[in-house]
Amino acid sequence: MQLYTAQSFAQRQSLVVTAQLQQAICLLQMPNAELSSFIEAQAEENPFVELRLPPAPAPSVALPRTAAAVGDDWDRIAGLAADPGPSLYVHVGAEIARLGLTPAEAAAAGVFLDALEPWGWLGQPLDVLALRAGLSEAEAEALLARLQGIEPRGLFARSLAECLRLQAEEQGLLTPLFSAVLGHLPLLAAADLRGICRACGCGMEELKLVLRQLRGLNPKPGALFDAAPSPQRPPDLxxxxxxxxxxxxxxxxxxxxxxxxxxxAEGFARRAAPYVGERLSVARWLARAVEHRNQTTLKVGAEVVRRQKGFLDEGLSKMQPMTLREVADAIGVHESTVSRVTSGLMIATPQGTFPLKSFFTAALASREGDTSGSAAAVRHRIQKLVQAESPDDPLSDDAIARIISDEGVTLARRTVAKYREQLNIPSSVQRRRQALVTGAL
Structure with a gap:
């Protein structure tokens, strides 16, 4: 056997993801706020980069509003944070100060306050809190009774039943039947009204009266102090x-x-020329990358708008099926580029403000065999059918499938069930039980 060495040459092509290419990819999916933060960070380390923001205050986005858009689209007023008032912690702390507690009791009450959950219930067992506060079990019970008298009633409750019981007691609703119903809340959650009647030994009419009173109580009194809506992020398109x-x-x-x-760059000495050239090159690349990001975003948005004119005119019922590949082929970019652009951006339309990604939805087959209608439009139709149904005769999945199929889109019962679950709509049996609980029947 002979051994020898040899040299060979070959050419091949490969894609190398450089640091600049990685940054350019990240820029494509940045909303305007994140883009501002990114440019600001670059300006801190590069003396030749300057972040230029729009003049303040920013003008409001004026769009014609349709009935479907009420409460959804973004404007300057919606973006302003209202005065939220005192927080739950501040309110309860002030009320504790008015109880006239001794210094030792006030310190123990602070332990209870620290255990208060945002919705107003105690987040830890009473025996644990008693140990932390240095109280006996009887002393902890006595202190808890005083704390539970703080308005709004229901604060410092240890369970849903106790929260509702405190409010019912204050309003004079705590009859023996009301108390018995509170002891069977799992049956009420399952909408088993007949089971509650058997367990409480009452008739259906008596139970319905208690349920009407129960619906007037607040299961989460602490949430009253956190009702200020968070401002919606401004749209990018x-x-x-x-x-x-x-x-x-x-x-x-x-x-x-x-x-x-x-x-x-003119102010730097000649000996700093290599540093100046490298930093200027990075600054110019960043300017080109941001401009490319803006142009790509605009191209994708324009193509989406061109394909969704029906939605813009009439709403979700006219949403057309559309895929990433179709938009990518139309504007001459790769499918992954469209995916990145649409992943984090928002678009303001006369129908409301939506994530750009939500316009991409699957197509459903029609009775003639071609594609007709999108999954989003069908989900919207299912929601409308359920909203318009009679509470005593809710539509089954089979009935909804037949109605939509008669309208031209072939739909199976299991598809209706899948879309109904995506919309968080209960089954027809559960909807009828809920109608009984809420008094609709």
Missing amino acids: VVSRSAEGWRVDLNRSTLPSVVVRDDA
Whole structure:
């Protein structure tokens, strides 16, 4: 056997993901707020990068509002945070100070206050709190009774039943039957009214009277102090109607830009030329990458708007099926690019503000065999059918499937069940039980 060495040459192509390419990919899926933070971080370490923000205050996004858009779309007023008032912790702390407790009792009450959950219940067992506060079990019970007298009633409850019992007692509703119903809340959660009647020894009419009173109580009194809605994030794209039809624009009121400070390079000494050249190159690349991100976002948004004119005119019932590949082929980019652009951006339309990703939905077959209607439109139709149904005769999944199939879209019962679960809609049996509990029947 002979051994020898040899050299060979070959060429091959491979994609190398450089650091700049990784940053460019990340820029595609950044909302305007994240993009501002990213550019600001770059400006801190690069003297030739300057972040330029839109003039303040930002103008509101003026869009014609339809009935479907009420409460959904974003404007400046919705983005302003209302005065939330005192927090639950501050309110309860002030009420404890008014109870006239001794210093030792006030310190123990602070332990109970620390264990208060945001919805107003105690988050730890009473024996654990008694040990932490240095109280006996009887002393802890006595202190808890005083704390449970704080308004609104129901605070410092140890369970849902106790929370409702405290409120019923204050309002004079705590009859023997009411107390018995509170002892069978699992049956009420299952909407087993007949089971409750048997367990409590009452008739259906008597039970319905108690249920009407029960519905007037608040199971989470602590939530009253956290009712201020969080401001909705401004959209990245804005759709409006022009003389030529629907058009989409970047939301310039929140869009940052990069300014390359070429003039600042003149102040550096000649010996710093390598550093200046490298930093200027990075700054110019960042400016080009942000501009490319904006143009790609605008192209994707324009193609989505072009394909969803029916939705813009009439709402979710006219949502058209659309895939990432179709949009990518139409604008000449890779499918992954469209996926990244649509993953984190919001678009404001006359029908409301939506994630850009929500416009991509599967197509369903029609009775003629072609594709007709989107999954989003069918889900919207199912929701409308359930909302319009009679409480004493709710529509089954089979009935909903027949109605939608008669309208032209082939739909199986199991598909209706899947979409119903996605919409958090209970089954027809559960909906009828809920109607009994809420007094609709």
